[in-house]
Amino acid sequence: MSYSTEYRAHLSSAYRGAPPAAATAPAAAPPRRHVVSPPDASEQWYLEPTPSNRMVLALRSGIDDEVSWALLRLANLSNEHGHRFNLAAIPGLTDALFLWPQEFIAAYREEQLRHALFAPTTSSASCQKHAVESLLVLRNASLLETNATHLFNHSRMIPTIADILSLPDIADAYPEFLYYALELLQSLAPNVVLPAPDSADTQPIPLSALYDIAKTTTDRTMLIAVFSALTLILSHPSNVSHTQISSISPAILVLPLSTDTPLLTAALDYIFTVLMHPPAAKAFLLRLEMPSTVKMLVALLKAEQPEEIKEIPIGPPIRTDQVEAKREDYVLTEEDKQRLIPMAEPERSFDWMGTVFEFSAGAEQTQVTFWTLYRDTFTPYADQQPLLPAAEIIKNVTIAFPQSQAMVLPGDTPRFIIQNIRRRARPSEADRTRFKCRWERETCQAGGTPFSSPDELYAHLLGHLDTAEPAACAWGTCAHPATSLANLRGHILTHLPPPVDPPKHPSQPSGITLSASQMTPEPLANPIAREPPPPPKTTLKYSVARAHAPSTTLTALLILRLVFHAAFPRYASADAPGEDDERFGFPEIPASAGNAAAGEQDGGADAAEDEGERRGQRAFESVRTLLTGVKLADDALMGWIAEMISAVGGIGGE
Ligand SMILES: [Zn+2]
Ligand SMILES: [Zn+2]
Known part of the structure; x- marks a missing residue:
């Protein structure tokens, strides 16, 4: 044996926790789950480019443990060391990796015949596991471009994918298997050139199988994979004639899921790829879902724009004067004095404190001021009732006001204060005459x-x-x-006045607004002569696009523009994109493809085309108001929106 028994034990323990069959695993299982770090941490040794490479030999051995070991190593290598994992360098490796998928496909078809699909026997369970792992290795390898080219040219690659896509119910039975096949297809798609739809040649990739998966699957990951694969295949200039307008329905159905960016991106890209084909765009105008799609796309444009409110101050310059009620300290009234003077200490000091002071969090009063006030108030009557000593008065404060605190603030000159009390305010003139x-x-x-x-x-x-x-x-x-x-x-x-003044409304400013030109200090001697004040704050508010739009916005707008040009051909011809026009990275549509399709149309098609344009124009009229609410930071894109609005505005005026 080429590997130690210790590593065998490691392997089997790594698999013990794994699900018995991928059919029970979610289709979106990340491809990394097979990765187990080998104890020797060295992968180079397994990449020997010889026909006697251990992994190839193990794969071919047909011994279950050997195959498991080899596939685990390969999954690890292709994932962790993908940049130097070259399939073509190891003779026989690619062939060996197709063994299990093909065996599985054969077994699946056989089981399908026997209606035993969901009860795999022990042998077919391990076959299925090896097949899924082989596909995973191929899928990982295909991410490297040299491997993708190598695989595309391999005689078994495309037929294997086509076989998997055509397996009935494969999406429900073994989603992982189908998912890896779709991802493989994405890597190869840029090279796939399909024979013309009406040619006698068999189609290497059955697009109808992909359409069926998109129509029937409820698996989000699968939908993304299908849309992406279709987008890549149909983006190839030679394949545009394969576009089928009905195939975008599943993509339109997911447009409301606007928070799922990966799914939305895949769906929008696919819709765009199909509608870029002019006959498809014309055909789309006649479809029942067209008006709601247009509305949804505009709503998407509007929903995705981060907007901000801009304010511009207008009106004359102003200044504000603070209006502050003058606060006067409370002084003892005659009534208070008549009550206090005959009282005995310490009750008198408590009553006096409560009359002249009040609790106020954070306020402070120096102990000297406090004592002086007490002394000055009662010294004239010292013969009737002796004064308390200063220390006792300060101590009594904390009894009269439990939250107050007599303390010394350290510093160059320590300050003796009482915290949390302040002088009561004298009732204002308004209060007194209320x-x-x-x-x-x-x-x-x-x-x-x-x-x-x-x-x-x-x-x-x-x-x-x-x-x-x-x-x-x-x-x-x-x-x-x-x-x-x-x-x-x-x-x-x-x-009758209210018992207490109503509280100031929170929105009422604390200052009064004055014209900046009026510099005479308030209050004026003759307030009637004051010129009328300007409004407190006059601003112009409007919303603008805050940032550049996300890429889904651009795709949605491009789709809208395609539909718009199909509905309003005069706008399409006015500024048909030239050779040098910005194409946002999308491939150029060959002029021949559009013309060839257009040439097939007869008189009946012309009538249908007119009807399509009418419906398209009505659809854009119905979203006119929505469109006017769309704001984009990019001026060129805003120009497109403005063009759509003016086009429907023109029709409304006729
Ligand atoms: Zn009266
Ligand atoms: Zn009256």
């Missing part, structure tokens, strides 16, 4: 002191209404006409 009686045109004296609540004020006002009917309202400047006392009692309720 419930003032303004009867008799502001001349009512009403005891000199304002009322403290709307109820008190109303009770007082009712006293004014003790008069002859009908009476007029005498509140301030009110012009309410004379009416019955009952009505007037209702009316004066409208003059």
Whole structure:
């Protein structure tokens, strides 16, 4: 044996955890799952370019363990060392890799006949495993261009893929097998040239089998693989005559899945490849799904654009003045003093603190100020009640205000402060006169002191209404006409101020807007002379495309343009792309292909063509509003959109 028993054990343990058959594994299983690092970490030894290469011999041996070992090594090599894994360099290797897939295909057909598809025998299970692994090795190798060319020219390659594609129900039975075959096909597709559809030659790749897979599969990975393979094959200039318009239906069905970028990209690329063929684009106009497809593509354009709102300030320059209510410290009223002076300490200090100070998170008060205020307030009455010492007053603060804290802030000169308290504010003029009686045109004296609540004020006002009917309202400047006392009692309720000022609306700015030219300081002596202020903020808002569009947008737009040109031929002829035109990396359509197809048309086809154009034009008319909402950063692409809008605008005007 060429390898140690230790490595054998390693191998079998690597496989013990693997699923018994790939049929139960998801089709999207990453190809790397077979990779196991060999204990010797050296792969070079297995790449000996001789006919007696150990892996080739093992593959051909037909011994299950030998084959498993060789395929594991090859999967590892082709994946990890793909850049120097040259199939052609090892004589007989490519042939050996086709052994198991072909055996599997034969066995599958036989089982199909016996209706035993989903119950493989032990021998066919290992055959299926070897076949899938062989395909995986081929698929990995095909990613290297030299290998792809070598495989394409190998007599068994294309027939094997064609056989796999034609196996009935293979997508459900062994999705992994089909998936690797499709990926192999993608690597080879750029070389595939199909004979003309009407030629007597058999088609090497049955496109109808690919169409069937696209139509029936519910496997997203499989859909991407099929669309990609079809795109690559039909992109070849010689194969355009094979395009079938009905084959894009599965791709159109996935367009709403716009968040799945890989699937969307594959579907859009395929739709574009088909519609690039002018007869296909004409035929598409007659299909029932055309209007909804156009709408979906425009919606996609709109949905994918990252937009931002731009604001341009307009209007005259302005300045703002901050409006701040002047905060005045609370001072003891006569009433307060009469209450406080006779009190005993320490109750007096607590009452005084609560009257003059309040809790305020983050505020601070120096201990000296605090003590001085206390001392100045009560020293004149020291003969009635002795003052507390400073230390005790400071200590009492933390009792009166549990959240406050007497502390020393370190620094060059340490600061002694009390945290979290501040002086109470004196009620503002507005607060003090809030419930003032303004009867008799502001001349009512009403005891000199304002009322403290709307109820008190109303009770007082009712006293004014003790008069002859009908009476007029005498509140301030009110012009309410004379009416019955009952009505007037209702009316004066409208003059009562709310118990507290309504809170400022959050959107109300804290400043007042002034014209920048008016430089006189506020408040003005004569506010009536102030020129009307400009609006606080005048801006023009509009949305623009923020960044360049993703590639799916470009493909969607290219598809729309193809459909547009089919529906509006005069726009297509006006600026038909020339030889040097930017083709966004897509291959040129040979002029002969389009002309040949066009030549086949007879009179009946002309009528159908006219009908198609009418339907296409209607489809674009119906998305006109949607189109006007599309914004792209690229000016040339925006020009295409503008052209579509103007085209349907022109029809609407006729
Ligand atoms: Zn009054
Ligand atoms: Zn009134």
